[in-house]
Amino acid sequence: MKTDQQHDFYEKLEAKGVSRRDFIKYCTVLTATMGLPYSCVSKVAEQIEQAASKPRPAVVWLHFGECTGCSEAFLRTPDVGAIILETISVEYHETIMAASGHQAEKNLHDAVEKYKGQFVCIVEGAIATNYNGAYGKVGNRTFLAIAQDIVPKAAAVISIGTCAAYGGVASAKPNPGGYKGVGDALGIKPINIPGCPPNPLNLLGVIVKYLSKEPIELDSIGRPMFAYGESVHDNCPRLKFYDEGKFVTEFGSKEAELGYCLYQLGCKGPQTYNNCPTAKFNDGTSFPIQAGHPCIGCSEPDFWDTMTPFYEES
Amino acid sequence: MGKRIMIDPITRIEGHLRIEVEVENGKVKDAWSSGQMFRGIEIMLKGRDPRDAHHFVQRSCGVCTYIHALSSVRAVEDACKIEIPENARIIRNLLHGAQYQHDHIVHFYHLHALDWVDIVSALSADPVKTAKLSANTSGRRETAEYFKEVQTKLKTFVNSGQLGPFNNAYWGHPAYQLPAEANLMAASHYLEAIKLQAKAARMHAIFGGKNPHPQSLVVGGVTSVGDLTPERIDEFAAIWKETKAFVDEIYIPDLLAVASFYKNWGAIGGNNTTYLCYGDFPQAGINDNLLMPAGVLLGDLNPKPVDTLKITEDVTRGWYEKGGAKHPYDGETKPIQGEVTYNTDAQYSWMKAPRYDGKSAEVGPLARVLVAYTSGQKDVKALVDHVLKTLGVGKEALFSTLGRTAARGIETVVVGNAMGGWIEKLKSNIAAGNKKTYQPWTMPDKGRGFGLNDVPRGALGHWIEIDGGKIKNYQYVVPSTWNLGPSDGKNQKGPVENSLIGTPIADPEKPLEVLRTVHSYDPCIACAVHVTDLHNHSTYKVSVI
Numbered sequence: 001m002k003t004d005q006q007h008d009f010y011e012k013l014e015a016k017g018v019s020r021r022d023f024i025k026y027c028t029v030l031t032a033t034m035g036l037p038y039s040c041v042s043k044v045a046e047q048i049e050q051a052a053s054k055p056r057p058a059v060v061w062l063h064f065g066e067c068t069g070c071s072e073a074f075l076r077t078p079d080v081g082a083i084i085l086e087t088i089s090v091e092y093h094e095t096i097m098a099a100s101g102h103q104a105e106k107n108l109h110d111a112v113e114k115y116k117g118q119f120v121c122i123v124e125g126a127i128a129t130n131y132n133g134a135y136g137k138v139g140n141r142t143f144l145a146i147a148q149d150i151v152p153k154a155a156a157v158i159s160i161g162t163c164a165a166y167g168g169v170a171s172a173k174p175n176p177g178g179y180k181g182v183g184d185a186l187g188i189k190p191i192n193i194p195g196c197p198p199n200p201l202n203l204l205g206v207i208v209k210y211l212s213k214e215p216i217e218l219d220s221i222g223r224p225m226f227a228y229g230e231s232v233h234d235n236c237p238r239l240k241f242y243d244e245g246k247f248v249t250e251f252g253s254k255e256a257e258l259g260y261c262l263y264q265l266g267c268k269g270p271q272t273y274n275n276c277p278t279a280k281f282n283d284g285t286s287f288p289i290q291a292g293h294p295c296i297g298c299s300e301p302d303f304w305d306t307m308t309p310f311y312e313e314s
Numbered sequence: 315m316g317k318r319i320m321i322d323p324i325t326r327i328e329g330h331l332r333i334e335v336e337v338e339n340g341k342v343k344d345a346w347s348s349g350q351m352f353r354g355i356e357i358m359l360k361g362r363d364p365r366d367a368h369h370f371v372q373r374s375c376g377v378c379t380y381i382h383a384l385s386s387v388r389a390v391e392d393a394c395k396i397e398i399p400e401n402a403r404i405i406r407n408l409l410h411g412a413q414y415q416h417d418h419i420v421h422f423y424h425l426h427a428l429d430w431v432d433i434v435s436a437l438s439a440d441p442v443k444t445a446k447l448s449a450n451t452s453g454r455r456e457t458a459e460y461f462k463e464v465q466t467k468l469k470t471f472v473n474s475g476q477l478g479p480f481n482n483a484y485w486g487h488p489a490y491q492l493p494a495e496a497n498l499m500a501a502s503h504y505l506e507a508i509k510l511q512a513k514a515a516r517m518h519a520i521f522g523g524k525n526p527h528p529q530s531l532v533v534g535g536v537t538s539v540g541d542l543t544p545e546r547i548d549e550f551a552a553i554w555k556e557t558k559a560f561v562d563e564i565y566i567p568d569l570l571a572v573a574s575f576y577k578n579w580g581a582i583g584g585n586n587t588t589y590l591c592y593g594d595f596p597q598a599g600i601n602d603n604l605l606m607p608a609g610v611l612l613g614d615l616n617p618k619p620v621d622t623l624k625i626t627e628d629v630t631r632g633w634y635e636k637g638g639a640k641h642p643y644d645g646e647t648k649p650i651q652g653e654v655t656y657n658t659d660a661q662y663s664w665m666k667a668p669r670y671d672g673k674s675a676e677v678g679p680l681a682r683v684l685v686a687y688t689s690g691q692k693d694v695k696a697l698v699d700h701v702l703k704t705l706g707v708g709k710e711a712l713f714s715t716l717g718r719t720a721a722r723g724i725e726t727v728v729v730g731n732a733m734g735g736w737i738e739k740l741k742s743n744i745a746a747g748n749k750k751t752y753q754p755w756t757m758p759d760k761g762r763g764f765g766l767n768d769v770p771r772g773a774l775g776h777w778i779e780i781d782g783g784k785i786k787n788y789q790y791v792v793p794s795t796w797n798l799g800p801s802d803g804k805n806q807k808g809p810v811e812n813s814l815i816g817t818p819i820a821d822p823e824k825p826l827e828v829l830r831t832v833h834s835y836d837p838c839i840a841c842a843v844h845v846t847d848l849h850n851h852s853t854y855k856v857s858v859i
Contacts, residue, residue, distance in 0.1 A: 072376045103824075282516045293523060296369060
């Protein structure tokens with residue numbers, strides 16, 4: 001017997017052309033991403049149903065020194081996953097919001113006041129710190145000043161992407177703007193969801209856990225263990241070739257066509273912690289190693305300096 | 315002295331942009347465009363491995379993803395004299411074509427539409443009449459029930475009090491001219507397009523591993539040889555078909571339907587005389603038989619060949635130390651090291667001012683379509699004539715905000731159609747046993763080269779100098795810098811600044827009309843901001859953030 005709440009939820013789903021079966025299938029993918037056993041699928045589905053019936057928690061999404069790739073990745077969430085996104089209310093997001101200029105500024109101010117101590121602050125991009133933050137501004141305020149004002153008023157802080165987590169490309173040597181990740185720039189410990197871009201499934205996993213008030217276990221550099229607990233190498237579909245000593249030594253070779261291991265072309269899978277081989281990108285379509293390209297280590301701090309040159313064995 | 319209006323942040327773009335206009339007697343009298351962020355990627359490239367450059371520069375932008383990587387590998391291949399195999403050229407074209415489809419759809423619906431479509435007005439539309447409107451205009455049969463459902467969804471959203479992205483916009487502004495039913499139809503397709511774009515991006519993931527920031531390009535070719543199976547190509551083709559159907563049946567009809575209510579915008583937002591495009595989609599050799607031809611229009615409609623030596627960048631009004639206008643190979647950039655002051659009478663942007671033969675030039679869909687039309691590109695010519703005839707406007711209407719937005723739709727169709735042929739060619743090569751996707755090569759000690767392409771936002775060029783097998787110098791001149799760059803030493807304004815002059819402003823508190831023209835250029839500011847060497851003795855130069 002379905003509860004009223006479930007009834008409403010599935011009616012809403014059907015209105016979107018999403019069947020209960022599609023939804024459960026997606027929950028299965030998400031459950032696996034969250035590192036939970038198959039037996040938890042119904043629990044995850046239930047958590048989403050419950051979240052959908054409650055007032056939506058407010059999200060303020062700030063853009064600093066970034067390329068908007070993380071927002072774009074988030075927008076690639078397939079149709080079914082969008083149901084989960086509807087359990088939150090994005091009150092401020094410069095890439096998608098209709099208002100501009102001082103109306104936009106007012107939205108930010110109002111959201112922060114209205115949901116003070118309750119909203120989730122998602123930060124995309126690194127923060128310029130040289131010359132009092134002179135190299136990055138919105139509405140005539142530096143990224144640094146905005147972050148110092150808004151972030152402490154949030155209930156939780158998520159750094160989305162390697163730039164917000166650890167500085168990313170903006171902080172690659174010689175780092176002209178003195179860019180830093182949010183944690184470093186503000187002296188706080190956010191939940192870091194690195195990757196260039198990060199997999200949107202990892203953000204959804206965090207959202208579901210957050211909404212159901214479950215603890216989110218983090219590694220020593222702030223990454224959720226469910227997504228970043230194992231190396232790319234550990235789960236690589238080409239691992240057997242590594243073990244057998246079968247390597248690609250030149251792109252376009254017979255060995256490349258046979259899908260051998262890319263380690264000798266500089267693959268950084270062994271040093272990189274992320275769930276790319278299992279979660280994959282764009283609704284499970286692929287990930288770089290599947291496309292024949294070595295991993296460049298994009299979810300590790302300072303990978304632009306520590307993992308380069310990318311095409312040399314490390 | 316008119317009233318000054320500052321819009322910062324400009325939203326629904328990539329990056330951090332400020333626009334200021336002076337309004338007098340209900341019209342824009344003067345305008346200033348300012349980039350507000352600076353990272354400095356090309357300075358980071360100095361001394362690094364040239365093979366790594368495309369990964370760095372791709373991070374210029376995650377909206378116009380892929381395109382900088384493509385320019386970069388082309389520049390290194392030019393410097394190292396590498397000719398990539400045919401399959402690599404086709405796969406690169408397919409990835410680039412997919413970017414055009416995705417980017418232009420997202421721009422029209424999610425970045426630009428809300429300048430023309432009043433979401434609140436859609437709430438009062440009659441779903442039955444909307445279905446009739448759709449039957450007359452759209453290529454898809456959409457029922458009154460469908461529109462009723464969308465309307466209910468919007469109402470629930472509004473009644474929840476959590477308007478999210480739609481909060482506090484210029485709804486009800488007198489410049490919104492669509493009837494409620496057209497607003498509802500467009501709002502419905504805004505939602506459809508969100509779903510479609512997530513699917514369309516999978517084309518990049520199939521041959522590129524992921525999107526944004528696909529990762530299958532390398533200097534010498536592409537790596538996704540394992541994906542060259544009939545099944546994988548069919549998967550790509552199926553998404554291409556679905557995307558193309560959306561473009562033909564929804565996007566173009568919506569564009570024409572919306573434009574028919576805004577014909578007055580065929581006389582607003584032009585004002586440029588120079589149009590530049592490098593052309594793209596080589597269908598033979600390295601850069602031959604371009605689908606979209608290269609050319610420059612210098613105040614007339616006779617396209618001339620592009621001479622890249624005529625490209626310079628001026629830093630007079632940017633936050634840099636003074637210096638003359640220089641070619642990317644010879645330029646010198648010395649950004650101010652310290653706090654910077656925004657002053658429209660002096661320096662006011664992190665962007666430089668690119669010039670062609672000393673003139674500011676518009677780049678992007680309008681430039682490409684004008685050059686293609688005047689060069690006699692048949693597909694473009696047929697579509698332009700069709701659009702003008704359908705709207706009942708003359709060719710002069712192309713030189714406007716409306717023309718720019720229409721040009722974007724026109725080239726989406728032309729590129730989308732061409733992709734079908736490339737898919738077939740790839741299939742037949744594979745069937746014939748030709749899977750060559752990479753040309754082996756060795757790094758020279760020294761080399762110099764450039765890679766040009768024409769990307770969704772316009773003409774893009776990367777210049778590289780290699781010494782000792784490492785990057786000695788790397789610079790890029792980017793579409794949004796051409797379009798949104800500031801004034802120069804001769805007080806010539808940039809294209810967006812020019813275009814804003816004369817724009818009518820109904821309500822200075824709500825400058826909706828300014829957004830229309832700015833968004834018609836599809837600004838990408840993270841790409842556009844140049845930075846460079848903070849060490850004054852270096853000869854480093856141009857480029858992007």
